[in-house]
Each structure stands twice: as C-alpha cells, then as structure tokens.
Amino acid sequence: AIRMTQSPSSLSASTGDRVTITCRASQGISSYLAWYQQKPGKAPKLLIYAASTLQSGVPSRFSGSGSGTDFTLTISCLQSEDFATYYCQQYYSYPRTFGQGTKLEIK
Amino acid sequence: EVQLVESGGGLVKPGGSLRLSCAASGFTFSSYSMNWVRQAPGKGLEWVSSISSSSSYIYYADSVKGRFTISRDNAKNSLYLQMNSLRAEDTAVYYCADHSYMDVWGKGTTVTVSS
Numbered sequence: 001a002i003r004m005t006q007s008p009s010s011l012s013a014s015t016g017d018r019v020t021i022t023c024r025a026s027q028g029i030s031s032y033l034a035w036y037q038q039k040p041g042k043a044p045k046l047l048i049y050a051a052s053t054l055q056s057g058v059p060s061r062f063s064g065s066g067s068g069t070d071f072t073l074t075i076s077c078l079q080s081e082d083f084a085t086y087y088c089q090q091y092y093s094y095p096r097t098f099g100q101g102t103k104l105e106i107k
Numbered sequence: 108e109v110q111l112v113e114s115g116g117g118l119v120k121p122g123g124s125l126r127l128s129c130a131a132s133g134f135t136f137s138s139y140s141m142n143w144v145r146q147a148p149g150k151g152l153e154w155v156s157s158i159s160s161s162s163s164y165i166y167y168a169d170s171v172k173g174r175f176t177i178s179r180d181n182a183k184n185s186l187y188l189q190m191n192s193l194r195a196e197d198t199a200v201y202y203c204a205d206h207s208y209m210d211v212w213g214k215g216t217t218v219t220v221s222s
C-alpha cells in the first residue's frame with residue numbers, strides 16, 4: 001500500500017497568514033492526489049484534485065502543487081473559516097490511502 | 108441537488124452484522140465508482156471499499172476483507188455495505204463518497220460495536 005505522510009500534524013496560525021501543508025507519498029503517484037478539508041462533526045469537503053485543480057466553488061486562496069511523491073497545499077491568506085483539519089489522499093492505486101491529517105488551529 | 112444520504116448505522120454487539128445503505132440523487136449514479144470511507148472517533152479518515160460503476164471491480168481494505176461486502180443497485184441509485192463479524196475497532200462514522208477523488212460525500216452514519 002502507498003503510505004501518505006503529511007507534515008506538520010498540527011499547525012497554529014493567524015488570520016491573514018499564508019500556510020503550507022506537505023504530503024509525501026511512499027511511491028510515485030503522478031498527479032493522482034486530492035486534498036480535503038474537514039470541520040468537526042462534518043463530512044470532508046473536496047478542495048483540490050489532480051494535485052492542483054481547484055474544485056468548483058472553493059476559494060482561490062487555496063492552491064495545490066506537486067507531482068510524483070511530493071505535494072503541497074497552500075492557503076494564501078487564512079480566513080476564520082479555514083481553521084479545520086486537512087487530509088491528502090492518493091487515488092493512483094488501491095488501496096486508497098489518506099494522510100494522517102493536519103489540524104490547523106488559531107494562534 | 109447532488110446528494111448522498113447514508114442510513115443503517117446503529118449499535119451492534121461484537122460478532123454481529125449491519126447493512127449500510129447510501130441513497131444517491133442529483134447525478135447519474137450509474138456512471139460513477141463509489142466508495143465507503145470511515146472515521147473512528149477522534150481519528151483520521153480510512154478508506155474501506157470501492158466499487159466500479161458496473162460492479163465489475165471491487166476493492167477492500169485489508170482490515171475489512173472477508174467480513175464486509177460492497178454492492179450497488181444502479182436501478183435504485185443505491186450503494187450498500189454489508190458488514191459481518193463486526194469488531195470494536197469497526198466503530199466509526201461511515202461515509203459514502205463518489206468518484207476516485209471524492210467530490211460528493213454523505214453526512215455519514217454511525218456504527219458502534221460494543222457489548
């Protein structure tokens with residue numbers, strides 16, 4: 001199975017900050033990577049697929065990059081509603097695997 | 108409106124069975140692969156199983172292989188997960204989601220395995 005490793009596991013930031021979350025795959029997955037946002041008690045929400053394609057309706061302050069084994073999610077100017085947990089997921093092969101999550105908290 | 112609605116969760120004793128359902132609406136269900144993903148209390152997301160649009164291809168996580176069975180009924184726009192031999196570690200919120208990258212999710216149904 002492909003292991004997805006996110007860093008950091010948690011992150012404290014302030015409104016207006018630029019933050020970057022990293023996701024590393026244990027083997028190459030081309031661009032078959034998605035990013036999700038999850039708030040407590042809610043289902044995950046797709047932010048980005050194909051490593052860098054913004055899902056319809058997602059604010060442009062979210063962006064993704066990378067291919068192969070190394071990927072990043074960047075939030076350019078944090079808003080209050082962005083404090084949540086973020087997950088990466090590979091869909092290159094089965095079993096599908098998620099990163100362990102990055103909890104973004106208010107500083 | 109594109110929507111997925113899970114049902115069938117509940118409290119079950121270890122070794123018991125449950126059948127989860129996921130009703131789809133607002134999109135062409137028969138065109139998409141579907142997935143079950145779970146989240147144990149306070150933990151991250153865990154992929155459970157996937158089924159292709161025509162049910163030709165089915166995949167399971169090792170943790171549920173041999174105990175869970177995924178199926179779908181395209182005529183009824185519905186996805187199912189038959190869960191047998193349930194264990195305490197199967198306790199989780201179970202979500203259905205569509206596509207390889209999961210752009211539509213249900214709100215989840217809670218499964219609790221406890222004596």
